[in-house]
Amino acid sequence: ADAPVTQDRLLNPDKEEGNWLLHHRNYAAHRFARLDQINRENVKNLKVAWTMALGGVEGGGIWTHGGLEGTPLAEDGFLYVTDGWGSVYKIDAHGGRGKLVWKMDPKTDKDWAGAVACCGVDNRGVALWNDKVISHTLDGRLIATDKKTGDVAWQAQLADPDKGEVITGAPLVVKDMAITGVAGAEYGIRGWIAATDLKTGKEIWRTYTIPAKGEPGSETWQDEHNAAATGGGSTWVTGSYDPATNTLYWGVGNPGPDWDHEYRPGDNLFTDSTLALDADTGRIKWHFQHTPNDPFDYDSVSEKVLVDLPDGKKLAIEADRNGFAYALDRSNGQFVWGMPFVKRVSWTKGLDPKTGKPMEYDPNKPIQPYLGKPDRTNTVATICPGNMGGKNWPPTAYNPDLKLWYIPVIESCNQITVKPAVPGESFKPREFFTGGGPKQPERITGSITAVDVATGKIAGKLETPYPLLGGMLATPDLVFTGHPSGEITAHDAKTLEKLWEFNTGSGLNAPPMTFVVDGKQYVAILAGVGGAWDKWFIDSTPELKSMQPGSMLFVFAL
Numbered sequence: 148a149d150a151p152v153t154q155d156r157l158l159n160p161d162k163e164e165g166n167w168l169l170h171h172r173n174y175a176a177h178r179f180a181r182l183d184q185i186n187r188e189n190v191k192n193l194k195v196a197w198t199m200a201l202g203g204v205e206g207g208g209i210w211t212h213g214g215l216e217g218t219p220l221a222e223d224g225f226l227y228v229t230d231g232w233g234s235v236y237k238i239d240a241h242g243g244r245g246k247l248v249w250k251m252d253p254k255t256d257k258d259w260a261g262a263v264a265c266c267g268v269d270n271r272g273v274a275l276w277n278d279k280v281i282s283h284t285l286d287g288r289l290i291a292t293d294k295k296t297g298d299v300a301w302q303a304q305l306a307d308p309d310k311g312e313v314i315t316g317a318p319l320v321v322k323d324m325a326i327t328g329v330a331g332a333e334y335g336i337r338g339w340i341a342a343t344d345l346k347t348g349k350e351i352w353r354t355y356t357i358p359a360k361g362e363p364g365s366e367t368w369q370d371e372h373n374a375a376a377t378g379g380g381s382t383w384v385t386g387s388y389d390p391a392t393n394t395l396y397w398g399v400g401n402p403g404p405d406w407d408h409e410y411r412p413g414d415n416l417f418t419d420s421t422l423a424l425d426a427d428t429g430r431i432k433w434h435f436q437h438t439p440n441d442p443f444d445y446d447s448v449s450e451k452v453l454v455d456l457p458d459g460k461k462l463a464i465e466a467d468r469n470g471f472a473y474a475l476d477r478s479n480g481q482f483v484w485g486m487p488f489v490k491r492v493s494w495t496k497g498l499d500p501k502t503g504k505p506m507e508y509d510p511n512k513p514i515q516p517y518l519g520k521p522d523r524t525n526t527v528a529t530i531c532p533g534n535m536g537g538k539n540w541p542p543t544a545y546n547p548d549l550k551l552w553y554i555p556v557i558e559s560c561n562q563i564t565v566k567p568a569v570p571g572e573s574f575k576p577r578e579f580f581t582g583g584g585p586k587q588p589e590r591i592t593g594s595i596t597a598v599d600v601a602t603g604k605i606a607g608k609l610e611t612p613y614p615l616l617g618g619m620l621a622t623p624d625l626v627f628t629g630h631p632s633g634e635i636t637a638h639d640a641k642t643l644e645k646l647w648e649f650n651t652g653s654g655l656n657a658p659p660m661t662f663v664v665d666g667k668q669y670v671a672i673l674a675g676v677g678g679a680w681d682k683w684f685i686d687s688t689p690e691l692k693s694m695q696p697g698s699m700l701f702v703f704a705l
């Protein structure tokens with residue numbers, strides 16, 4: 148127990164299947180555990196083993212309460228979990244019950260940060276490095292905590308809420324560095340990804356997602372009022388890493404202002420893009436932009452899942468908010484396949500099979516002519532997927548044996564109203580800079596959608612009454628997910644048939660994970676409604692308005 152977490156251990160999570168050492172379980176972001184004590188034959192007997200009440204439910208800024216979106220990490224029988232305000236809890240899971248070892252409360256400035264958190268009091272988890280637990284706070288800090296004692300060893304201020312920057316994603320530890328993404332594209336930030344040296348606490352590199360004047364990509368900001376300065380391009384979901392090429396894969400969020408794309412003529416690189424970066428320098432090796440000159444708020448922040456196929460193809464696959472799943476050649480960013488994974492897509496006829504760009508895309512046009520888009524002429528428009536996207540941040544899972552990839556889907560349309568942004572007037576620090584806003588005139592549902600990665604075809608779709616806002620876990624013959632109505636469910640990995648459910652009593656906005664302690668397999672999930680849904684989208688699921696916030700860790704066993 149409490150052995151140092153070395154780079155070698157992070158590179159070889161398969162050697163310690165009972166642990167869960169990285170946010171997405173491995174650097175390839177598979178969220179697949181080869182543990183089969185709990186399987187399709189016996190999962191119906193899964194029941195609560197123990198629970199633990201956590202804190203962090205209090206509000207701050209524009210938020211009435213905090214929520215839980217974190218993925219617990221597990222190392223040698225100890226769990227490391229966060230609440231929305233960035234408190235870290237070390238829990239001893241030995242002996243069939245949970246015991247709090249320590250809690251590190253970073254004393255987050257709740258009003259300072261909560262006033263510029265677009266989408267909830269969110270913290271998606273920690274990283275492990277050496278003898279430290281590495282975590283983020285909503286008010287922009289990176290913190291290294293002593294794993295044994297819970298004492299803060301050092302901290303660094305990376306993001307600045309005065310500029311509308313906060314941090315919601317989990318850090319990714321690579322080679323003694325913490326990689327951090329930033330949130331704030333709804334507040335006119337200039338997005339970045341940063342690497343901090345964990346030995347010194349000093350910054351190693353910071354790569355901006357919006358090029359400065361004269362840099363490659365700056366020609367895609369064609370306005371005359373310096374729209375790039377408030378161009379968004381947040382990086383708020385933890386990426387993946389390919390050690391063979393020392394490459395980070397990271398997604399970039401929406402351009403700002405979200406809805407008024409006439410304010411920012413041009414493709415607006417590198418918003419809504421997949422980036423491949425050199426892990427040592429932060430240099431951008433290649434990019435692929437999914438929604439150029441986006442008028443829909445389709446952040447491309449989803450994790451890039453790294454998949455090696457028997458035919459030698461090395462892919463980075465992504466389920467984009469714009470409703471399409473993409474497979475890119477991860478060595479060069481070339482488009483391999485793409486297809487809609489949601490039932491309804493209204494904004495494009497489809498992807499060009501050669502380039503992967505939307506059919507309507509014209510590189511010579513400053514304003515892209517997507518179908519039925521909201522703009523200054525048609526100020527009110529219905530878009531599908533709605534602006535939460537076909538999939539938001541909740542992570543997918545990939546079963547490499549079955550070559551099946553499971554997407555937690557939001558099946559939706561919603562209504563957008565454009566309010567043109569005015570140069571020199573509309574942008575104010577710490578205020579929303581969105582150029583309009585959404586409404587929810589119709590019901591929104593969900594699905595587990597399984598994709599055969601070898602063919603790029605949908606292999607199954609299990610429709611769910613509510614959108615999936617928590618994310619997926621895959622084991623050899625099962626998939627698990629959480630529902631905003633409170634249930635955690637287990638499904639057959641091939642047919643998606645529901646085999647088990649348990650209602651936790653609060654909306655689930657966090658991904659399930661699994662671990663082993665004392666030789667026994669457990670499944671864990673954080674329960675506590677949070678995130679964007681219950682403030683901005685609840686009108687599409689009105690009966691969920693009665694859901695009360697909470698803050699609990701649930702752990703299940705046979």
Ligand SMILES: O=C(O)c1cc(C(=O)O)c2c(n1)C(=O)C(=O)c1cc(C(=O)O)[nH]c1-2
Nearest residue numbers: 266269315330331332333381383400678679
């Ligand atoms: O552009 C951004 O910086 C940013 C950040 C976040 C976030 O950090 O949670 C969300 C979004 N955008 C966003 O567009 C969105 O729909 C969203 C949903 C959630 C959530 O936790 O439920 N966060 C965010």
Ligand SMILES: [Ca+2]
Nearest residue numbers: 332400401446
């Ligand atoms: Ca966004």
